[in-house]
Each structure stands twice: as C-alpha cells, then as structure tokens.
Amino acid sequence: MTIKLPLLFAVFPAYQAWDLYQLATSAAPTYHWVAEAAATVAFIVILSLVIRDRKQAANALEVLSNSAEASARALVERNQGAQQSTKDFLQSMQDQFDAWSLTPAEKDVALLLVKGLSLEEIARVRESGAKTVRQHAANVYAKAKLEGRHQLAAYFFEDLLAPVGPHVACASAMPQ
Numbered sequence: 642m643t644i645k646l647p648l649l650f651a652v653f654p655a656y657q658a659w660d661l662y663q664l665a666t667s668a669a670p671t672y673h674w675v676a677e678a679a680a681t682v683a684f685i686v687i688l689s690l691v692i693r694d695r696k697q698a699a700n701a702l703e704v705l706s707n708s709a710e711a712s713a714r715a716l717v718e719r720n721q722g723a724q725q726s727t728k729d730f731l732q733s734m735q736d737q738f739d740a741w742s743l744t745p746a747e748k749d750v751a752l753l754l755v756k757g758l759s760l761e762e763i764a765r766v767r768e769s770g771a772k773t774v775r776q777h778a779a780n781v782y783a784k785a786k787l788e789g790r791h792q793l794a795a796y797f798f799e800d801l802l803a804p805v806g807p808h809v810a811c812a813s814a815m816p817q
Contacts, residue, residue, distance in 0.1 A: 657681050734797055741784045750777040754790045755797055 660677055734755070738748045746767075753763045760778060764771045778790070787793050 653684055657684065730797075737797070741781075743781060743784060744777075747777045747781050747784070750774055751781045751793065754778060754781070755794050757794075 657677070657680065661681070664674055664677060734752065735748070738751060743751060749767060750763055753766060758766065760774050761771055764774045767774065781787075781793065782789060785793065785796070787796065
C-alpha cells in the first residue's frame with residue numbers, strides 16, 4: 642500500500658517539530674541535533690522539489706491540453722473546409738454540366754467518368770446496359786467538345802492544380 646503524498650507532508654513536519662521540541666527540552670547530544678536538523682532540511686528541500694515538479698507537470702498538462710484542443714479545432718475547421726470545397730467543386734461541375742445541356746443520365750455518367758469508373762462499372766452502378774452507358778459517354782464528349790474521358794477529367798481537375806507557369810493552359814481555355 643502506498644503512502645499518500647499529502648499525508649506524508651502533514652505527518653513528517655509534525656513529527657519533526659515534536660522531535661525538535663523534545664530535543665530542546667532535554668539534554669540531547671549535539672550529533673542528534675545535527676541529524677535532526679539535516680533530516681528537516683532534507684525534507685524541506687525534497688518537499689520544495691516535489692512541489693516545483695508538480696507545478697511544472699500541471700503547467701505542462703495545461704499546455705498539452707490547450708494544444709490538443711487547438712488541434713481538434715483545427716481538424717474540425719479543415720474538415721469543414723474540405724467538405725465545403727468538395728461541395729463547391731461538385732456544384733461547379735453540375736453548373737458546367739448544365740451549361741453543356743447534359744441530360745440527368747449524362748450528368749450521372751459524366752460524374753462517374755470523372756471519378757474514374759470504367760464504362761462497365763458505371764453500367765453496374767446505374768443498373769443499365771454497357772451500350773447505353775457508352776452512348777451517354779459519347780453524348781457527353783460531343784456536347785462538351787472533348788475527345789474522351791481524359792480530357793473530361795482534365796477539364797475539371799486542371800483548375801484545382803496550382804499553375805506551374807504562364808505556359809500552362811487552364812481548363813477555362815478548353816472548348817465549352
């Protein structure tokens with residue numbers, strides 16, 4: 642069983658005070674006085690070190706707690722920002738699909754093409770035939786004046802990438 646620190650801090654000084662009082666009222670040898678004084682000084686030094694360490698630990702815990710809270714807030718803000726960016730990006734895609742006058746089926750196919758699904762995968766997801774999906778994809782490319790899935794994806798993703806220099810064309814320069 643461990644001794645509780647507060648109990649030790651209460652009992653030892655009381656014992657030392659009582660012992661020193663007993664020494665003062667009796668004819669105790671000098672070495673006993675020196676030993677008791679040394680024990681008292683050692684206790685006071687140890688006590689001050691423990692108190693200092695506990696204060697430092699409490700301060701470190703507070704700093705760590707504040708840091709964790711700040712990190713959690715930053716993570717929430719980043720997640721909210723990422724979600725908003727995704728919504729904005731999807732909305733800009735939908736706006737462009739509307740500008741190209743895509744049908745709802747063509748919009749679905751175009752979005753899935755940009756996400757990287759194959760025509761067969763799109764057919765399974767949409768529960769339609771592969772030929773139907775191929776026709777929707779061909780209609781999307783024709784209405785967008787693009788040559789294929791790579792240009793379709795590049796049309797939307799190119800603006801997300803930081804420009805490397807003035808010689809790099811942006812998606813807004815592509816035909817609409």
